Amino acid sequence: MGNSDSVMVQKRMARFRPEERSMIDGAFERLQAGGPGKTLQLEALQASLGALVPVAMVTRTFWGLCSIKPGRAEPGRAGAAPGPDREQLTVFLADVLRGTAEERAPLVMAMSHNAAGRPQAFLEDLITAVVHILTSRGRLQGWRPQQMGDTALGVKLLAEQMTSDLRPSDPATCDLSCLEDWVFRVSQVSQYLEVLVAEGLNVSLSGRTAPDLLPPCRDTDWTHLTVLLDVPTLMFLAPQLPDGCSAPWRLVFSTQLHGESFTKMAAALQHHGPTMLLLRDTRGHVFGGYASTAWELKPQFQGDSRCFLFSVFPTLRVYTATGYNEHFMYLNQHQQTMPNGLGMGGQHDYFGLWLDSDFGRGHSRARPKCTTYGNPQLSADEDFVLDAVEVWAARNLPTPPEECCHEVHVRIYRTFLKTPSCL
Numbered sequence: 001m002g003n004s005d006s007v008m009v010q011k012r013m014a015r016f017r018p019e020e021r022s023m024i025d026g027a028f029e030r031l032q033a034g035g036p037g038k039t040l041q042l043e044a045l046q047a048s049l050g051a052l053v054p055v056a057m058v059t060r061t062f063w064g065l066c067s068i069k070p071g072r073a074e075p076g077r078a079g080a081a082p083g084p085d086r087e088q089l090t091v092f093l094a095d096v097l098r099g100t101a102e103e104r105a106p107l108v109m110a111m112s113h114n115a116a117g118r119p120q121a122f123l124e125d126l127i128t129a130v131v132h133i134l135t136s137r138g139r140l141q142g143w144r145p146q147q148m149g150d151t152a153l154g155v156k157l158l159a160e161q162m163t164s165d166l167r168p169s170d171p172a173t174c175d176l177s178c179l180e181d182w183v184f185r186v187s188q189v190s191q192y193l194e195v196l197v198a199e200g201l202n203v204s205l206s207g208r209t210a211p212d213l214l215p216p217c218r219d220t221d222w223t224h225l226t227v228l229l230d231v232p233t234l235m236f237l238a239p240q241l242p243d244g245c246s247a248p249w250r251l252v253f254s255t256q257l258h259g260e261s262f263t264k265m266a267a268a269l270q271h272h273g274p275t276m277l278l279l280r281d282t283r284g285h286v287f288g289g290y291a292s293t294a295w296e297l298k299p300q301f302q303g304d305s306r307c308f309l310f311s312v313f314p315t316l317r318v319y320t321a322t323g324y325n326e327h328f329m330y331l332n333q334h335q336q337t338m339p340n341g342l343g344m345g346g347q348h349d350y351f352g353l354w355l356d357s358d359f360g361r362g363h364s365r366a367r368p369k370c371t372t373y374g375n376p377q378l379s380a381d382e383d384f385v386l387d388a389v390e391v392w393a394a395r396n397l398p399t400p401p402e403e404c405c406h407e408v409h410v411r412i413y414r415t416f417l418k419t420p421s422c423l
Contacts, residue, residue: 006087008087008091009087009090009091012090012091012094012095012098013025013090013094015094015098016094016098016205017206019206020205020206023203023204023205023206024090024093024094024203025090027089027090027093027201027203028040028086028089028090030048030202031044031045031048031089031201032044033047037083038085038086039082039083039084039085040065040083040084040085040089041082041083042058042059042062042083045058045061045062045065046058048200048201048202049061049200049201051136052129052132052133052136052137052199052200053128053129053132053133053196053200054125054128054129054132056125057125057126057128057129057196060111060112060113060122060125060126061111061196061200062083062084063110063111063113064092064107064110064111065084065088065089065092066083066084066088066110067106067107067110068084068087068088068091068092092107093197093201093203095107096190096193096194096196096197097194097197097198097203097205101180101181101183101184101190102180104183104189104190104193105176105179105180105182105183106176107193108122108179108183108189109176109179118163118166118173118174119163119174119179120159120160120163123158123159123162123163123189124155124156124159126192126193126196127155127158127159127192127232127235128152128155129192129196129200130192130195130196130213130235131145131151131155131231131232133195133196133199133200134213134214134231137199139210139213139214140214140231141212141214141215141216141217142216142217142218142220143214143217143231143234144222145230145231147222147225147226147227148226148227148229148230148231149227149228149229149230149233150230151230151231151232153230153313154230154231154232154233155232157232157233157312157313157314157315157316158232158233158235158236158316160315160316161236161315161316161317162186162188162189165182165185165186166178166179166182167181167182188235191211191213194211195210195211195213198210212244212245212246213235213245214231214234214235214238214245215234215238215241215244215245215246215247215248215249215394216248216249217248217249217250218248218249218250219250220249220250220251224256224257225251225254225256225257226256227251227254227390228278228280228286228312228388228390229278229390233312233316236316236318237276237310237318238394240290240308240310240318241274241276241290241394242274242292242306243394243395243396246396247274247394247395247396248394248395248396249276249392249393249394250272250392250393251390251391251392252268252272252275252391252392252393253265253268253269253389253390253391254388254389254390254391255386255388255389255390256388260359260360260386261359262333262341262342262355262357262358262359263333265342265359265389265391266295266297266331266333266342268391268393269291269294269295269331269342269391270294270295270296270297270331271294272294272391272393272395273293273294273393273395274290274291274292274293274294274393274394274395275290275291275294275295275391275392275393275394276288276289276290276291276391276392276394277289277290277291277342277389277390277391278312278389278390278391278392279353279355279362279386279388279389279390280386280387280388280389281362281379281380281381281384281385281386281387282384282385282386282387283379283380283381283384284313284380284387285311285313285314285378285379285380285384286311286312286313287309287310287311287312287313287353287364287378287379288309288310288312288353289307289308289309289310289344289345289353290306290307290308290309290310290394291303291307291328291329291344292304292306292307292328293329295329295331295342296331297331297332297333298331298332299332299335299337299338300330301326301327301328301329301330302328302329302330302331303326303328303329304326304328305320305321305323305326305328306321307321307328307329307344308320308321308373309344309345309352309353309370309373309375309378311375311378317375319352319370319373319374319375320373320374321372321373322371322372322373322374324371324372325347325371325372326372327343327345327346327347327371327372328344328345328372329343329344330342330343330344330351331343332357333357340356340357341354341355341356341357341362342354342355342357343355344372344373345366345370345371345372345373345375346365346366346370346371346372347371349365350365351363351364351365351370352364352365352366352370352372352373352375352378353378355386355389359386360385360386361383361384361385361386362379362383362384362386363379363382363383363384364377364378364379364382364384365377365382366378367382
């Protein structure tokens with residue numbers, strides 16, 4: 001770019017390292033692909049993005065590009081120009097990849113097409129685009145969407161969860177300051193936009209690795225398996241864990257594979273470290289809990305404040321420890337004087353989540369809220385009937401002891417060979 005560039009463009013370009021500026025500077029020609037004119041047409045954007053994301057998200061990206069004006073984005077004028085020029089594209093890329101919440105909020109409003117400042121539909125298209133990108137780029141980390149829950153439903157639930165954090169001063173609308181606060185607090189908005197631009201527009205910056213949006217799925221036999229999780233739900237739940245998306249997930253129990261056995265489920269819970277318990281009742285509600293430590297069979301509460309409960313359907317939410325008590329986890333069997341089953345939160349006979357050791361039945365007694373986690377009733381009915389259960393181990397596996405010993409022996413042997421007095 002030359003000296004004729006606006007002050008805004010020069011300031012935006014200063015955010016990038018010298019080796020990155022050529023990538024940003026050449027983006028316009030790459031997208032135009034030799035086309036005529038000084039503006040980028042929707043068709044050219046479709047040619048770049050169309051193979052990866054739905055048409056709706058291509059159009060929204062075009063609106064965002066056209067909304068860029070000298071100084072800042074003007075959401076009310078989205079789509080007024082026949083197409084964005086080089087400077088608009090540069091500012092758009094800088095604001096998405098290296099911008100602040102203040103700079104990204106007008107883009108979100110423009111890409112939402114002024115729907116009273118409500119970005120629900122925009123988020124649904126953005127999340128759908130991210131799932132398409134993960135699939136097309138081979139970044140599913142071993143997960144198989146065709147053998148998982150309903151992706152379209154998961155998209156709607158995740159979009160609703162993200163917009164639930166909007167705090168408008170006027171319930172009927174959401175202004176720019178409201179969106180700015182929301183983009184600042186809900187980091188997934190910026191993260192998903194970065195994935196869209198970096199992958200969709202092929203603008204990858206040096207030294208910036210693509211974010212892991214899914215944890216690796218390891219040692220899971222998908223041959224005859226359909227799991228309760230869907231990709232958007234996994235994108236929401238995995239970052240809530242202490243290790244985030246870095247810890248591999250392994251299916252260690254499923255009623256579909258192992259039958260309805262409390263003993264088998266308890267064994268899976270005890271021997272695999274931190275676990276994610278996922279349930280579905282016969283009325284379709286999906287919910288569960290995260291245990292931060294391996295479960296122990298004993299008539300006392302266990303666990304720590306990293307545990308949490310969650311709901312997946314009909315709403316996607318996480319409920320963390322309130323600090324009121326330490327009734328995080330409970331697992332007991334074959335006792336005559338204490339409750340036998342699995343519980344999380346609350347107290348005996350009034351758990352936030354309870355599975356009876358007879359298997360097949362449970363309760364979620366949380367009126368008005370569970371004291372330990374602050375969750376409402378998770379199941380459709382207070383006393384529910386189980387339809388399906390899954391247990392996922394979710395932790396970084398340590399190096400097996402025998403491998404550690406082998407490495408030590410190798411180092412000792414090599415030291416022995418290099419020491420003259422030993423030869």
